[in-house]
Amino acid sequence: MSVRVVARVRPLWKTERELDVIVRPGNVSTDALKVKKDSPSAKAAVKERDTLIRIPNPKNEGEQYTFQFNAVYGGETTQQELFEAEVAPTVKHLFNGFDVTIFAYGVTGTGKTHTMRGGKSLQDRGVIPRLLSAIYRRSRKIEKDSEGASKVEVLMSYYEIYNDKVFDLFEPPEKRTLAGLPLRDNHGKTVVVGLTERPCPSLKDFESLYDQANTNRSTSATKLNAHSSRSHAILCVKLVVTNGEKTRVSIASAIDLAGSEDNRRTENGKERMVESASINKSLFVLAQCVEAISKKQSRIPYRESKMTRILSLGQNNGLTLMILNLAPIRSYHLDTISSLNFANRTKKIEVREVENEPMFKGPPRSTRLASAPSQRQPLRPLIASVNVNMPVNDEKKAEDKKVDEKKPAKAFFVYSDKQPVKPHRTSLRRSSPLKQSTPNVRRQSYSKLPKETEKISVSADTIAEMVEKKVEQMLAARALDDSHQHQAQLEQMNEQMQRRLEVLERRIEGTEDARAEGLSYLLMAKQHHGRKEFSSALRMYKLALPFFPRNQKLAIKIANLEEKLQSKPKPQPEPTVTLPGRGSILSISRPTKMARTNSFRDMSDDEYQESDNEFAGEDEDYTGSFTGLKRKRAVADTKRSSLFDHQPSLSGSVGDGLLTQSPRTANLLAIINSRDVGQIKLLKGVGAKKAEAIVDCLCEMDIVNESSAEQAQVRSLAELSRLKGVGLKTVQNMRSGVLV
Numbered sequence: 252m253s254v255r256v257v258a259r260v261r262p263l264w265k266t267e268r269e270l271d272v273i274v275r276p277g278n279v280s281t282d283a284l285k286v287k288k289d290s291p292s293a294k295a296a297v298k299e300r301d302t303l304i305r306i307p308n309p310k311n312e313g314e315q316y317t318f319q320f321n322a323v324y325g326g327e328t329t330q331q332e333l334f335e336a337e338v339a340p341t342v343k344h345l346f347n348g349f350d351v352t353i354f355a356y357g358v359t360g361t362g363k364t365h366t367m368r369g370g371k372s373l374q375d376r377g378v379i380p381r382l383l384s385a386i387y388r389r390s391r392k393i394e395k396d397s398e399g400a401s402k403v404e405v406l407m408s409y410y411e412i413y414n415d416k417v418f419d420l421f422e423p424p425e426k427r428t429l430a431g432l433p434l435r436d437n438h439g440k441t442v443v444v445g446l447t448e449r450p451c452p453s454l455k456d457f458e459s460l461y462d463q464a465n466t467n468r469s470t471s472a473t474k475l476n477a478h479s480s481r482s483h484a485i486l487c488v489k490l491v492v493t494n495g496e497k498t499r500v501s502i503a504s505a506i507d508l509a510g511s512e513d514n515r516r517t518e519n520g521k522e523r524m525v526e527s528a529s530i531n532k533s534l535f536v537l538a539q540c541v542e543a544i545s546k547k548q549s550r551i552p553y554r555e556s557k558m559t560r561i562l563s564l565g566q567n568n569g570l571t572l573m574i575l576n577l578a579p580i581r582s583y584h585l586d587t588i589s590s591l592n593f594a595n596r597t598k599k600i601e602v603r604e605v606e607n608e609p610m611f612k613g614p615p616r617s618t619r620l621a622s623a624p625s626q627r628q629p630l631r632p633l634i635a636s637v638n639v640n641m642p643v644n645d646e647k648k649a650e651d652k653k654v655d656e657k658k659p660a661k662a663f664f665v666y667s668d669k670q671p672v673k674p675h676r677t678s679l680r681r682s683s684p685l686k687q688s689t690p691n692v693r694r695q696s697y698s699k700l701p702k703e704t705e706k707i708s709v710s711a712d713t714i715a716e717m718v719e720k721k722v723e724q725m726l727a728a729r730a731l732d733d734s735h736q737h738q739a740q741l742e743q744m745n746e747q748m749q750r751r752l753e754v755l756e757r758r759i760e761g762t763e764d765a766r767a768e769g770l771s772y773l774l775m776a777k778q779h780h781g782r783k784e785f786s787s788a789l790r791m792y793k794l795a796l797p798f799f800p801r802n803q804k805l806a807i808k809i810a811n812l813e814e815k816l817q818s819k820p821k822p823q824p825e826p827t828v829t830l831p832g833r834g835s836i837l838s839i840s841r842p843t844k845m846a847r848t849n850s851f852r853d854m855s856d857d858e859y860q861e862s863d864n865e866f867a868g869e870d871e872d873y874t875g876s877f878t879g880l881k882r883k884r885a886v887a888d889t890k891r892s893s894l895f896d897h898q899p900s901l902s903g904s905v906g907d908g909l910l911t912q913s914p915r916t917a918n919l920l921a922i923i924n925s926r927d928v929g930q931i932k933l934l935k936g937v938g939a940k941k942a943e944a945i946v947d948c949l950c951e952m953d954i955v956n957e958s959s960a961e962q963a964q965v966r967s968l969a970e971l972s973r974l975k976g977v978g979l980k981t982v983q984n985m986r987s988g989v990l991v
């Protein structure tokens with residue numbers, strides 16, 4: 252099922268003039284409706300008007316663009332009407348285990364907050380309070396009908412994305428950390444780490460929590476809206492329906508997006524401009540995601556903004572409703588057209604209409620129901636959902652046709668009043684997802700069956716049981732089919748993944764490991780040099796040379812050492828140096844363990860810094876190539892982490908003695924491994940963004956290491972330097988600021 256898109260045109264403000272109205276819902280002129288109000292054709296026209304929006308071409312006022320959506324609501328539509336038509340029908344699906352996402356999209360000042368939150372009076376209440384009211388009503392009914400056997404629990408979390416940072420709206424602004432809360436992927440769903448979830452046993456509780464939280468939301472006055480939302484606000488209402496052993500969880504997400512702003516019109520100051528840039532960027536990424544999905548591109552840039560990551564449009568299961576808010580007047584002309592184009596693409600996005608699996612208490616139950624495939628659905632544009640092309644008049648028709656053949660296809664179509672073409676209502680009318688003609692046995696929510704039959708009689712119970720059995724059999728057969736298909740897809744995916752990983756690994760081994768190896772030779776050379784083992788030092792420098800062929804300092808060092816050794820008649824006896832293959836441990840025989848431990852304990856950290864300084868050029872290169880690979884690297888690194896642990900590391904972990912970390916290093920690693928953004932950002936040279944990136948990186952490593960019960964840990968400075976966004980220089984900086 253595709254995303255349901257409805258448009259709502261707000262009424263005129265007192266300061267706006269009727270004369271400037273350019274956005275008109277409906278495909279017939281209002282005059283025509285006035286004349287023949289009661290005629291059958293006018294009634295049909297009124298129906299059709301529900302799905303079309305007309306707006307003139309900004310370059311040619313005589314030409315009208317027409318956009319078609321699932322429904323269109325004019326300025327006279329009340330909050331109650333909108334809720335009943337669009338949101339109320341989703342409530343029963345929510346209770347049947349479907350997730351529901353409702354979001355308002357539009358330019359600033361078009362009525363998103365009015366639609367989602369609404370006013371204080373009963374009739375002005377928006378979608379959110381009405382949705383909660385409906386949820387509590389249904390919960391009470393379920394509990395009453397089941398005589399207490401079913402229990403419904405409502406939990407709520409509420410957060411905002413402000414300047415691309417996530418903040419808990421249950422926390423007052425003064426308690427916020429600069430970096431905000433990190434995001435994490437959890438089995439295909441994006442979750443906010445550390446978000447408060449409050450139980451809301453009654454509507455009253457909800458209202459007081461919601462009102463309180465809204466005072467924490469970032470709003471400001473702009474020229475276009477006295478209470479402009481400066482953030483995207485996301486309310487998640489978790490519904491936990493427990494019936495005996497069975498628990499079903501579903502989530503209703505209501506999202507009030509911040510509005511895009513044309514800063515030539517807002518006359519925003521510096522602070523508002525920063526917010527505005529962030530709002531516009533995230534909305535731009537959202538538009539790019541929608542475009543990429545509709546063009547069936549393989550890469551959807553969800554991760555480029557926190558909002559798109561959370562919204563995951565087209566990847567989320569359940570039902571998705573987008574309310575497109577529009578201002579009716581000319582001053583919004585271009586913005587309105589751009590919003591209409593965005594909505595036009597969005598309506599083609601398909602979402603998987605799958606209810607959440609129930610969970611069972613107690614010992615694991617054998618079930619013949621195969622669980623829903625966890626991989627995300629392929630995204631397909633809905634070919635049937637195209638706008639209706641309506642030529643302006645008969646004379647122009649043939650002419651236009653010729654021109655149209657030459658023109659590239661438009662995302663919207665030109666409309667004429669004279670020849671209304673009936674929209675494909677059948678393809679657009681929204682039917683209950685449980686009643687769709689497409690065979691989808693999963694939609695026959697089997698949890699519903701006993702509930703409807705148990706009241707009749709005992710024999711009705713038996714019938715229900717038989718029906719349930721039959722449905723389960725069908726489901727099992729279907730699931731078997733699905734799982735075969737799924738298996739094949741997985742195998743194919745695995746093969747592709749494997750190939751990509753191999754390429755990645757080859758790249759890493761061929762370039763970055765080589766550099767790491769080069770650096771380790773340099774480190775070894777420094778150590779030999781420090782112990783006045785010049786011959787070994789020379790050999791090490793020479794081994795490092797191929798990795799840094801353009802390093803002048805290194806060349807000079809080699810030349811100097813050669814000269815020094817040539818001038819010495821008898822070289823002193825040296826320790827044995829074994830050089831196994833690339834990427835393996837360099838083992839050195841040294842005098843005594845005691846001496847070795849002491850010398851390295853004193854030296855390890857300084858050595859690290861020295862070699863870092865001396866070969867800063869390489870380090871930067873190395874770091875650069877490292878960051879270039881970004882996330883893939885983190886994944887590959889985690890894969891290789893066990894190998895890495897034994898490699899000569901930049902912290903000097905060569906040989907036993909070097910495995911001892913200095914207190915400073917240990918402190919630094921403890922701070923990093925605490926994953927406390929607040930603490931990490933206090934490290935020298937680490938800002939809030941970097942701290943957040945480090946924590947994100949650790950979280951990503953957890954995901955890669957999903958099989959491990961333990962959280963991923965950074966165990967050495969070298970490992971730390973390999974994290975995304977962290978280089979050797981940063982590590983050195985961090986370390987130098989740590990107190991011992």
Ligand SMILES: Nc1ncnc2c1ncn2[C@@H]1O[C@H](COP(=O)(O)OP(=O)(O)OP(=O)(O)O)[C@@H](O)[C@H]1O
Pocket residue numbers: 260261262326357358359360361362363364365366476478479480481508509510511576
């Ligand atoms: N359908 C409507 N009926 C009555 N008033 C409306 C309607 N839609 C919007 N308004 C009024 O228009 C003004 C702006 O609306 P609102 O704050 O909801 O806009 P917004 O799109 O959320 O703006 P921003 O993106 O800047 O937060 C408010 O005063 C609101 O009451």
